[in-house]
Amino acid sequence: MPLIAMVSAKGSPGVSTAALACTLAWPAPTLLAECDPAGGDLLAGYLAKYDLPADRGILPLAGSVLRGSAEHDLTGQLIDLDPPKQKRLALQGIADPTQAASLQPSWARLGELFAHSPYLVIADCGRLSTHYAPWPLLHRADLVLLVMRPTSLRTVSPAVAAISTLRRELPGAEGPSGNLGLVLVGGGISAREITRNLNTPVVANIAWDPKTAAALCGDGRGRRNGPLMKSAMGAFGTIDTAIRTLRNITPIAQWDTQPIPVTR
């Protein structure tokens, strides 16, 4: 199934929330892989009220990569976000940014593993400008999405720099028909203006919805039918179409149409 990498630029928070909302809403078996070198958000956020083992996740999986057993060990490292269905899963990220260097030798193989897994994988890669950004995984991604807030010039100009870095580093991202797209969080400058200025298509829009976003960060109750979850569901169709257009791959199997409540 496809590997979708989500990244962000300075001044535009929202990538982890968008990635989690899509994982909870999409009608396909989806795995959220926390690949942010600055650290994962799930265990201290959305999953904070559950007593989950802290020794699972991307760090031990990166160790399995080095031992050659990653394919076998992948399932044992996952958390089921909607038990016992195993249709919405998460691979928790590192707890401490100082662990990021240990992931470096494994990114390329992790990218391959995700791209060949039975899940649609959303990799939350965090800010591009951090040390140890997972470039080999980004190379392998079917689609790379820069998640940004189109609020003002202050949020858009760091995105211009991020897009040019992505185009420089990723051969597949070159030109307006490359595998690079934008996800806009909330309103502001129009999608048309943003597309024209960044020479990159807007693939999806995620609603600005503080209540549900707070619930996804582990704080309070959000609404399953709130704007954030609805927009995340809507993003599936446009992202699926973008991937199929780019790669001419098989449509993603539809298995369910109900997102789980964001309170879990």
Ligand SMILES: Nc1ncnc2c1ncn2[C@@H]1O[C@H](COP(=O)(O)OP(=O)(O)OP(=O)(O)O)[C@@H](O)[C@H]1O
């Ligand atoms: N769509 C949204 N609507 C309202 N608030 C949002 C939305 N997305 C994110 N937020 C809020 O913005 C803050 C940061 O969000 P998030 O953790 O998703 O950002 P991030 O880009 O992953 O940040 P970091 O670089 O720290 O990992 C959170 O408080 C979250 O509730």
Ligand SMILES: [Mg+2]
């Ligand atoms: Mg984050």
